[in-house]
Amino acid sequence: MNKSYSSIILSFLILLPLQVLVFRNFVIYGYGFNFYYLFCLLLLPVELSAITGMLIAFATGMVVDLFYHTLGIHASAAVLLMFLRYFWLRINGPRSGYEVNQFPTIPNYGFSWYLTYALPLIFVHAVTVFLIEAGDSALIGQSLLRGLITAIISYIFIVLTQYFFFKKAR
Amino acid sequence: MNQLIAFLVRARVVIVFLVLQAICFWLLIGNNDYQKTAFINGASGFIGGISNTSRNVQDYFELKRVNGELAAENAMLRELLQQPFLEVSDSLGEIQYQADSLDSVQFHFIPAEVVQNNFRMTNNFFIINKGTNDSIAPGMGVISGLGVVGKIRSVKRNFAQGISVINTKNPISIKHQPSGRVASLLWNGTDPKTADVLYMTPDIKVSEGDSIVTSGYNSIFPKEILAGTVASVEKDANRTYLNIKINLSVDFARLSQVYVVRNEKKEEIDSLVNENPLQQP
Numbered sequence: 001m002n003k004s005y006s007s008i009i010l011s012f013l014i015l016l017p018l019q020v021l022v023f024r025n026f027v028i029y030g031y032g033f034n035f036y037y038l039f040c041l042l043l044l045p046v047e048l049s050a051i052t053g054m055l056i057a058f059a060t061g062m063v064v065d066l067f068y069h070t071l072g073i074h075a076s077a078a079v080l081l082m083f084l085r086y087f088w089l090r091i092n093g094p095r096s097g098y099e100v101n102q103f104p105t106i107p108n109y110g111f112s113w114y115l116t117y118a119l120p121l122i123f124v125h126a127v128t129v130f131l132i133e134a135g136d137s138a139l140i141g142q143s144l145l146r147g148l149i150t151a152i153i154s155y156i157f158i159v160l161t162q163y164f165f166f167k168k169a170r
Numbered sequence: 171m172n173q174l175i176a177f178l179v180r181a182r183v184v185i186v187f188l189v190l191q192a193i194c195f196w197l198l199i200g201n202n203d204y205q206k207t208a209f210i211n212g213a214s215g216f217i218g219g220i221s222n223t224s225r226n227v228q229d230y231f232e233l234k235r236v237n238g239e240l241a242a243e244n245a246m247l248r249e250l251l252q253q254p255f256l257e258v259s260d261s262l263g264e265i266q267y268q269a270d271s272l273d274s275v276q277f278h279f280i281p282a283e284v285v286q287n288n289f290r291m292t293n294n295f296f297i298i299n300k301g302t303n304d305s306i307a308p309g310m311g312v313i314s315g316l317g318v319v320g321k322i323r324s325v326k327r328n329f330a331q332g333i334s335v336i337n338t339k340n341p342i343s344i345k346h347q348p349s350g351r352v353a354s355l356l357w358n359g360t361d362p363k364t365a366d367v368l369y370m371t372p373d374i375k376v377s378e379g380d381s382i383v384t385s386g387y388n389s390i391f392p393k394e395i396l397a398g399t400v401a402s403v404e405k406d407a408n409r410t411y412l413n414i415k416i417n418l419s420v421d422f423a424r425l426s427q428v429y430v431v432r433n434e435k436k437e438e439i440d441s442l443v444n445e446n447p448l449q450q451p
C-alpha cells in the first residue's frame with residue numbers, strides 16, 4: 001500500500017507542473033486543449049472514498065485554476081468528475097471485479113474497459129470546463145466541439161503514458 | 171433528530187459534492203471580484219515567480235521577432251521626432267506640446283513585459299511584470315507597438331493582472347477612422363484574431379480596410395491608438411446597427427512587449443464625471 005501511495009503522490013508532483021508549465025501552452029487550432037492532469041485523478045485507487053476523492057480533486061483543480069486564471073472552473077469540473085467516477089466505477093466494473101491494491105489502468109484491466117471508464121469522464125470534465133468558462137448558451141456548440149476534441153487528445157496522451165510507464169501489477 | 175442525522179450520513183457524498191460545487195461557484199461568479207482578486211493576489215507572488223521563470227525560457231525563442239517589432243517601432247518614433255511638434259511658446263522658454271500630435275503631456279508610457287497570457291478562453295487575462303513598484307494602478311490602459319491590448323485589473327507589488335481586449339466582458343470605446351463616429355468594440359469569444367464593432371448605425375459609410383482606433387473618451391487610452399481594420403461589413407435588415415467584423419491589429423497569441431498607459435489627468439476627468447452623476451452609465 002505504501003508503494004502505491006508514493007506512486008500516486010509522485011504522479012501528482014510530475015503531472016501538475018507538466019500541465020501548468022508545458023501543456024497549458026499547447027492548444028491545437030484553439031479547440032484541442034490537453035487536460036493531462038486528469039490522469040492523476042483517474043489513477044486514484046478504486047477503493048478510495050468518494051469524499052476524499054472529491055477533496056483531492058478540489059485541491060488539484062484549484063492549483064490548475066490558479067495558473068489558468070479561471071478560479072473555480074477546473075475545481076468545479078474536477079469535483080464533478082470525481083463524484084461521477086465514484087458511481088461510474090461501480091456501474092462499469094470489469095468482468096472479474098476489481099482487485100484490491102491495483103491501479104485502474106490499462107495494464108491491469110485492459111484497453112476496452114479503460115476506454116469506457118476514462119473517456120466519458122474526461123469528456124464530461126472538458127465540456128463542464130468550456131461551458132462554465134463560456135457562460136453563454138450561444139457558444140454551446142463550440143463548447144461541445146472543444147470538449148470532444150480535448151477529451152480525445154487528453155485520452156490519447158493518458159493512454160500513451162500508460163503503455164510507456166506502467167506495468168501490470170503482480 | 172436521529173433520522174435527520176441518519177439521512178445526513180447516508181447522503182454525505184452528495185452533500186460534500188454540493189458544498190464543494192457551491193464553493194467553486196462562489197469563487198467563480200462575478201459578485202465576488204474582491205475575493206477573486208484577494209485570492210489571486212495572495213498567490214501571485216509564487217505563481218508570478220513561476221510564470222516569470224517559465225517566461226524567461228520562452229523569451230529566447232521569441233527574441234528575433236520581438237527585435238523586429240521594436241526596430242519597426244523605433245523607426246516609426248524616429249519619423250515622428252522629425253516632425254516639429256515642440257515649439258517655444260513664450261520668452262521664458264517654457265515648452266508646450268501641441269495637444270494634437272501625441273497628447274504627450276497627458277500620457278506616460280511604462281514599458282512592461284507580459285509574463286503570462288491567455289488567449290484561448292472566452293474571458294482572457296494576462297499578467298505583466300510591473301506592479302505598484304512602478305506606479306501601476308487598476309484601470310490603466312495597456313497598449314503595444316501594434317495597438318490596443320487591454321486594461322489593468324488588479325495590481326500586486328511586482329506584477330499586475332490585465333483584462334485583455336479578447337475578453338467577452340471587456341468592451342472598448344472606439345471610433346471609425348474616416349468618419350470619426352464613436353462605437354464599441356467587443357470580442358465575440360471565438361477567434362482571437364477578430365472582434366465585433368457594436369452600435370454603428372447604417373448611415374455611416376464603412377468599407378473594408380477602414381481603421382478602427384480608440385476614441386480617447388474614457389481616459390484610459392490616448393486617442394487614435396489602432397485597434398484593428400475592418401474585415402467585413404453587413405447590413406442586417408432586422409437590426410438597427412451594422413454587423414462589422416474587424417481584424418485586430420495585435421496578435422494576442424504572441425504578446426510580449428507592452429506599454430502601460432498612465433493618464434496624468436484621469437483623476438481630474440473622473441472626479442468631474444463623479445460630480446455629475448447624470449453622465450454616469
